[in-house]
Amino acid sequence: MSHSASPDASLEAALRRLAGVGRLLVALDFDGVVAPIVTRAEDARPTPETADAVARLAGLPDTLTAFVSGRSLASLVKVASPDPRTLLVGSHGAEVRLGGEEHPVVLDPEQEAALATLHRVLAEVSSQAEGTWVEEKPAGRVLHTREAAPETAAAAVAEARRQLAAHAGVFIKEGKQVLECSVVHATKGEGIAFLRQVAEADAVFFAGDDVTDEDAFRALEAGDVGVKVGEGETAAEFRVTDPAAMAQTVELLARLRADLTARRPQDQA
Ligand SMILES: [Mg+2]
Known part of the structure; x- marks a missing residue:
């Protein structure tokens, strides 16, 4: 195993390919992926490098970003302070925020x-x-x-x-x-399927660290890239060690996507 924090060669190759797709959705679990795990959930904050890379991705043409969390939407907004362009899925898919507009849960x-x-x-x-x-x-x-x-x-x-x-x-x-x-049946797999549709994405990047993220990994399709953060059994194709390594991965994806976007002719951008 490499001691470098940068992604290994196979993951880098997958990111390089992903960066070239027409419409890209970059969806990330929050706790343990964007933010290191902390004892008090309310103290969780994004790794600055990841937050920067997500904001850069959100600013690129044909590129959508999303946080997909088990947290309630309110809690996710509070700790993540997400860019308004970033789509939010809370409560494992039961709550969503799209374009700054919240769709809360309605219970019968x-x-x-x-x-x-x-x-x-x-x-x-x-x-x-x-x-x-x-x-x-x-x-x-x-x-x-x-x-x-x-x-x-x-x-x-x-x-x-x-x-x-x-x-x-x-x-x-x-x-x-x-x-x-x-009391609402919702999984991160359904969250990913919904976001894929909303984003009209040609390919999806998803990273998660917990058991409930496995539903999302199983919802990935050919051409998508799934990255498991940390140890444990997974359906994801790739793995990184921790949120710091995740930051390197998202930064690399943002850099590759920005380079390719800059080179695309204006009429296709
Ligand atoms: Mg997590």
Whole structure:
């Protein structure tokens, strides 16, 4: 393995090819990809080099950028301070912001009832498990366990799963030290498919670090580029070690795309 932070040769070749497509969508998970993982979710901030590269990409012709996050849209906007041109997908696809316009979640009465049950169950479980807490999202609740002892965390997750198993309207995903529960069925795979359509993209770049990003990697098609950040099993074709290496990757893509765009005849730009 190279000690250089720059992308390896096969990834660089893939980026070079990707930079030449007609319409390009560059979609990134936020936490663990654009921003290093921090203990308090509200303290997460983009790596400056990545934020710069994303802004440069957003300014290029036929190039769209997006953040695709499990965070609520409100939380994502707060920590990412995204360029208004960057498309946003929050709550794993349940909420979107396009061209600065927000499309919030609208719940029907059954979903409202499921959300109330979900809240009650997780609040109860969390109150019995020291170091865990419940995050509120418009269409769901998240049980966070990263500050709990491992055995407490495992027991809390198991108990929440047991109590919620009978609720048909509650969709559960397990992430890194979180149990994500939603009353709207949404995956990052659907988020990517939606963005691909909105962007009318000829090819998509996607990078993610968590289990829920695997849905997005599986939604990639021939000609797309998927990059897993960090360790763990993945459907992505490429892998980088951490958000710092991701910054190098996005910077290289921005540079290649800018070079090719500059060389394209005006009437095609
Ligand atoms: Mg992540």
